[in-house]
């Protein structure tokens with residue numbers, strides 16, 4: 860991946876400023892391969908800040924996207940063999956105890972997910988389903 864790829868366009872919305880957020884959703888990542896809440900409803904057009912905290916003792920991460928984006932990150936993380944995910948507009952790594960935020964403007968009515976792609980976690984069911992209404 861080159862630096863130019865970081866200016867990537869997303870098909871499911873776009874990053875926004877935290878000051879533009881309509882609301883904040885607190886998301887907790889746990890070592891039993893769950894996020895809480897596990898289901899999230901968002902209205903098309905809404906700007907949401909996700910504040911994600913890793914309450915476990917192992918690393919987790921956060922990737923917001925459709926199933927295509929989830930598959931890509933799963934493959935990337937498998938190649939990186941345990942290295943931490945780089946921060947991206949829609950994704951970041953979460954060390955134990957760490958809290959990070961991303962603010963997103965949802966523009967498309969499609970099924971999305973927040974997934975953890977530390978090897979093995981997504982396969983174990985570590986995801987939260989986002990329903991756009």
Ligand SMILES: [Cu+2]
Nearest residue numbers: 919920975980
């Ligand atoms: Cu995880």
